[in-house]
Structures are given as C-alpha cells and as structure tokens.
Amino acid sequence: MIKEMPMKKSVILLSLFLLGGCQAEQPEERIISLMPSNTEILYEMGLGKEVVGVTTNDDFPKDVKTKEQFDSFNLNKEQLLRAKPSVIVTHESARASQQKVLDSLKDKGVKIVYIKEAKKLDEIDDTVMQIAEAVGHEKEGEKLADRIEQETAAVLKKYDHLPDKKVFIEVSSEPDIYTAGQHTMLDDMLTQLKVTNTFHDIEGWQPVALETVVRRKPDIMLSVTGAKAEDYARLVKERPGLKSVKTDTLNDDWMTRPGPRIAKGLEELAQALED
Numbered sequence: 001m002i003k004e005m006p007m008k009k010s011v012i013l014l015s016l017f018l019l020g021g022c023q024a025e026q027p028e029e030r031i032i033s034l035m036p037s038n039t040e041i042l043y044e045m046g047l048g049k050e051v052v053g054v055t056t057n058d059d060f061p062k063d064v065k066t067k068e069q070f071d072s073f074n075l076n077k078e079q080l081l082r083a084k085p086s087v088i089v090t091h092e093s094a095r096a097s098q099q100k101v102l103d104s105l106k107d108k109g110v111k112i113v114y115i116k117e118a119k120k121l122d123e124i125d126d127t128v129m130q131i132a133e134a135v136g137h138e139k140e141g142e143k144l145a146d147r148i149e150q151e152t153a154a155v156l157k158k159y160d161h162l163p164d165k166k167v168f169i170e171v172s173s174e175p176d177i178y179t180a181g182q183h184t185m186l187d188d189m190l191t192q193l194k195v196t197n198t199f200h201d202i203e204g205w206q207p208v209a210l211e212t213v214v215r216r217k218p219d220i221m222l223s224v225t226g227a228k229a230e231d232y233a234r235l236v237k238e239r240p241g242l243k244s245v246k247t248d249t250l251n252d253d254w255m256t257r258p259g260p261r262i263a264k265g266l267e268e269l270a271q272a273l274e275d
Helices: 005-024 036-044 062-066 077-082 099-106 121-134 138-158 185-192 210-215 229-237 252-256 262-274
Strands: 031-033 051-055 068-070 087-091 111-115 166-172 178-180 205-207 220-223 246-249
Touching: 031 036, 036 051, 036 062, 036 087, 036 121, 068 077, 077 099, 087 099, 087 121, 099 111, 111 121, 121 138, 121 185, 121 262, 138 262, 166 185, 178 185, 185 252, 185 262, 220 229, 220 262, 229 246, 252 262
Parallel strands: 031 051, 031 087, 051 068, 087 111, 166 220, 220 246
Antiparallel strands: 166 178, 178 205
C-alpha cells in the first residue's frame, strides 16, 4: 500500500489537471453575422473561423467570400437552419423587418443578438463589447475597443487645425438626394472634426431637395455613394447652382461601417477637408 500511494496521487493530480483543462477550453460558436460592420468586428477579434455565414453585402475581409451568404432583407429560415448557427448577430432594425424568422430560430435554441447602432464615434466601443459579450470573448472585445478609441483619438488630434467649412455629405444620388443629419455617424464625424454639416438640423438619413442644397451654400460636397471621383464631380457640375463647388469622394465602407476601419474613414474625411 505504501508503494502505491505516489502512483495514486499522480493519477489524481493528472485527472484534476485534465479536468481543469477541459473546463477552461471554450467551445467554438457557429456565428452568422447579418451586418458587415459586425462581421469586421468579429474577424478583428480573431473569430473568423467561427463565422459560418455573412450577408450578401459583406466584402471584407476577403475570407468572407468563402462563407455562406444570406440576404439580410429577406431571410430564409430553412437556409439559416441548414447552417446550424449557435449565434446570429444582427442589427437592431431587424426587429421590425425580420423578427418573425429570427424568433422562429430562437425557439429552436439559436441565440439572437440585436446590436444597437452606433451613431457616434464614442459609441463604437459599446457595439464591440455587445458583440464580444454575446460570443464570450470579452477580453478580445476590450482590446479591440481600446484600439479603435486610440486610433480615432490620434486622427482627431492630428487634424485639430482644420478650418471650419460647410460640408454636404451625399449618401445617395438617385432617385433622390439623401444626406446625413443629427444622430448619424457621419454627422458626428464632422462635429468631432469641428466643421459644419450643412444639414445638421435634420434628423437621421433624409432626402433633400437640390434647391435646398444650393441655398445652404456648401464649401465642399463629399460623396459616400461608391461613385468614382470624376463621375461625382461631373454630376455636381451638371446641377444648377453648384458648378463651382469643390467635390470629393470617400470610401463608403470606411465611412459607414462603425467598426475596426472607422479611423481610416475619419482620416480620409479630414484629408478631404484639409486640401
């Protein structure tokens, strides 16, 4: 018996070690992301392998093209079920448009997470942490949120000398001209750069009449429609009363996706205003 004690003790210790290792290991999720900005956040947290589905609008990073694609405006319940997701991360607006389908998946045990839209730069960290907590990766989320905050702060410090300009941002050109007002990320970016949004007095994303744009006399018109710079310049020159207004185009993904690349969009915006 005395000789067997060391061996038994070793077996017990080994068992405890293996049990502890099993408990520490976190099972992988099967995540479907129904918002491109959320997809980018998941990838930046190192969870690309756990993402099994994205939207038809996802294009970054390149690996998303290997994932199953879903039409976020017309979700197919059977297609979603075939992907066997454990978590679906979507936008808060889906409550109104796709809730019936998502509720049916929730009833089958799928975790549905509605992400609140970040409308200001300092709200992006909340978005990141909401996603991180939903998939059990809080540490990775905190690290990413801190990085985004530091990057945006560095851009704002670098361009704190910009002259106050009246800026019109065009988010859609046809069939109507749309722009961004209060409580949008684009408006907050202009505010943080200490320049004037010519339509700061409207709420959210709204169509505006060409005549009203002309009356507000923008110093510069910026497009985030995805148009080429020369095409947008030609379009603006063809509009009565705007022929002499300076124009530029910005990367629409950087500017409109509140996520890891937002600092790039902020700097591109600042550079356009500096020139």
